[in-house]
Structures are given as structure tokens and as C-alpha cells.
Amino acid sequence: MTYFDYSNAAYPIRGDIADAYRAYWRKLAAPGSWWNGAQRIAIAQESRNALACTFCAQRKVSLSPYGLKGEHDHSNGLPEVAVDTVHRIITDQSRITQSYVNDNAALGMSVEAYVELVGVVVAVFSIDEFHRSLGMPVELLPQPEPGEPSGYRPAVLSDDTGFVPMIPADGAVGNESDLWSPDFCANVLRALTLVPDAMREWRDLADVQYLSFTGMQNFFQDEARSINRMQMELVAGRVSSVNECFY
Numbered sequence: 001m002t003y004f005d006y007s008n009a010a011y012p013i014r015g016d017i018a019d020a021y022r023a024y025w026r027k028l029a030a031p032g033s034w035w036n037g038a039q040r041i042a043i044a045q046e047s048r049n050a051l052a053c054t055f056c057a058q059r060k061v062s063l064s065p066y067g068l069k070g071e072h073d074h075s076n077g078l079p080e081v082a083v084d085t086v087h088r089i090i091t092d093q094s095r096i097t098q099s100y101v102n103d104n105a106a107l108g109m110s111v112e113a114y115v116e117l118v119g120v121v122v123a124v125f126s127i128d129e130f131h132r133s134l135g136m137p138v139e140l141l142p143q144p145e146p147g148e149p150s151g152y153r154p155a156v157l158s159d160d161t162g163f164v165p166m167i168p169a170d171g172a173v174g175n176e177s178d179l180w181s182p183d184f185c186a187n188v189l190r191a192l193t194l195v196p197d198a199m200r201e202w203r204d205l206a207d208v209q210y211l212s213f214t215g216m217q218n219f220f221q222d223e224a225r226s227i228n229r230m231q232m233e234l235v236a237g238r239v240s241s242v243n244e245c246f247y
Contacts, residue, residue, distance in 0.1 A: 001025060001142040004131075011134055014224070020208040021127055021139070024201060028120065029142040033152045033195045034113040035120075037144030042077030043086055043117055044124040044141055049074050050090035057091075065095045081107045082117060089121045094244045101163045111164050112153060112194055119198025123205055130209070154196055167193035179203075184213060210236070 003022050006013045028044060029037050050056055055070035062068045065088070074083045081104055088096055105111055128138045156171035167176055169185040176196050180189055192199040203213070210232070211222065221228045227235075 001029075002140070004136070004139050009134060009136060013134075014208070016224075017130075017208045020204055021130075024123055024127065024205060025139065025142045027197075027201055028124070030145045031147040031149050032116050032120075033197055034110065034116045034149050036149055037147065038077065039082075040120055041141050041144045042075065043082065043120045045075050046078060046083055046086040047090055047121045047124050048128065048138065050087040053087055053091070056087050060092050065092050066100070079108065081109045082113075085109065085114065085117060086121055089118060090125065096163075098163045115164055115192055116195045116198050119192045119195060119202055123201055126205055126209060152196070154193065157194065161187060162191065165194050166190040167196075180213060184217070189213070 003018075003025070006018045028040050030040075031037050032040055035043065049072070053073040055068075055072050058070065059065050059068050072083050072087050074087075078086075085104060088100075101111065101114060104114055109117075131138050154167055154171075154176055156167055156173065156176070157165040158168040158171065159165050160168065166187075167179065167190055169190070170182070172179040172182075172185070176193070179193065179196060179199060189199070189203075192202055206212075207215075211218075215222055219229050225232065
């Protein structure tokens with residue numbers, strides 16, 4: 001894969017950002033836990049298709065997002081339930097419900113597959129928005145690698161909060177001991193942990209786009225950042241508000 005040349009960007013871009021993005025594209029192309037490489041690339045493509053989807057635009061302004069019938073503007077490669085889920089996450093995420101997640105499972109997309117799909121969409125969209133915000137074209141998606149999903153599921157899970165099972169705060173043990181330190185965890189860190197690799201992929205991007213988990217405990221100036229923590233939180237709060245993220 002030929003990666004985007006950040007050295008020609010209109011603004012200086014830190015090397016660790018470029019490295020993290022390239023590492024993510026390599027991971028995206030490989031088989032995951034519940035989707036193969038071709039399907040993961042197709043999920044990424046649908047996250048881009050959703051932005052220009054006519055049906056999504058109609059549904060966004062509909063009083064009920066579940067009563068409107070139509071067909072998404074989409075590529076081939078994914079079942080209809082997966083296409084709809086990707087498009088909802090991109091265009092109407094605040095109206096996703098527990099019932100919707102449960103119905104997807106009944107239609108053949110397991111809750112584990114749902115979580116991995118969410119992880120791919122979130123990661124690709126965050127990289128794409130970085131490009132768009134700086135007036136750069138989005139990266140060409142990589143070619144998928146062969147192989148089958150691992151079907152890996154963590155041994156320690158909890159249904160204490162949220163729409164999907166998650167590793168509990170004290171459950172990052174064994175194969176998952178690298179997810180967070182015993183003295184630092186939050187629900188937002190647990191959200192994707194039904195598929196630990198999805199959480200790891202998100203974490204690696206968050207480390208460079210925002211702060212590392214340990215860096216979050218630094219409320220002053222990070223030497224690797226050009227703005228201080230208060231300025232970062234002001235930007236983060238504004239972006240969360242615009243994106244209707246109320247966490």
C-alpha cells in the first residue's frame with residue numbers, strides 16, 4: 001500500500017500521528033476477531049459512503065429513525081444489516097437503542113461482530129476527519145489480507161452497563177492485562193472490550209490524536225503537544241457537543 005505523504009501537507013504533522021495511521025491501515029486489512037479482512041475494508045468503505053447516502057439524509061430528519069423504509073447508497077461486500085449499522089453510526093448514532101442492537105443479533109450480526117464493526121467505523125472516521133479538517137484527501141483503503149476471523153472472546157465479561165457486554169474494570173487480566181493499568185479505568189475505555197483488539201486499535205489512535213491513558217492524568221502541558229490540557233479539553237468538549245456525544 002502507498003501511504004499518504006504527510007510531509008507535503010499544508011500544516012506540519014507529527015511523525016507519531018503518521019506512524020499510528022499507517023499501523024492502523026495494516027491492522028484493518030488483516031482478519032479481525034469476527035470479520036475477515038475484506039469485510040473490514042468494506043466496513044471502512046461504508047463509513048465513507050454514509051456521508052453521501054440519500055436515505056441516511058432522509059432518515060436523519062425523520063421523527064422516527066426506525067419507521068422510514070428505504071435503501072442505502074452502498075458498495076457490495078456486506079450484508080444489509082451491517083450496511084445499515086455502519087450508516088447509522090455515522091449519520092444518526094444518538095438514536096441507536098438497545099433494541100436495535102438486539103434486533104441486529106436476531107438478524108445474524110452477533111453482538112461481538114457489532115462491537116468490532118463499531119471499532120472499525122470509529123477508527124476510520126477519526127482518521128478521515130483528521131484528513132478532512134486539514135483539507136487533505138482521505139487515504140486510499142488497503143487491499144485485504146487473506147485469512148479467517150479468530151472468533152476470540154474474553155473470558156471475563158460483565159453486563160453491568162451499556163448495550164453490550166464489556167470487560168469489568170477489574171477484569172483486565174490474562175490476555176487482556178495490557179488494556180489498562182489496575183489503578184486506572186473508565187467506562188469509555190471499556191466500551192469496545194468485548195473485542196479486545198478493537199479497543200487496542202482505538203487506543204493506539206487515541207494516544208496520538210488526544211492523550212495516552214497515563215497522559216490523561218496530566219492536567220498541564222504535555223511536551224509533545226502544542227496546546228495545553230485546558231485548551232485540548234475545550235476543543236474536545238466542543239467537538240463532542242457538535243457530534244452529540246453526551247458521555
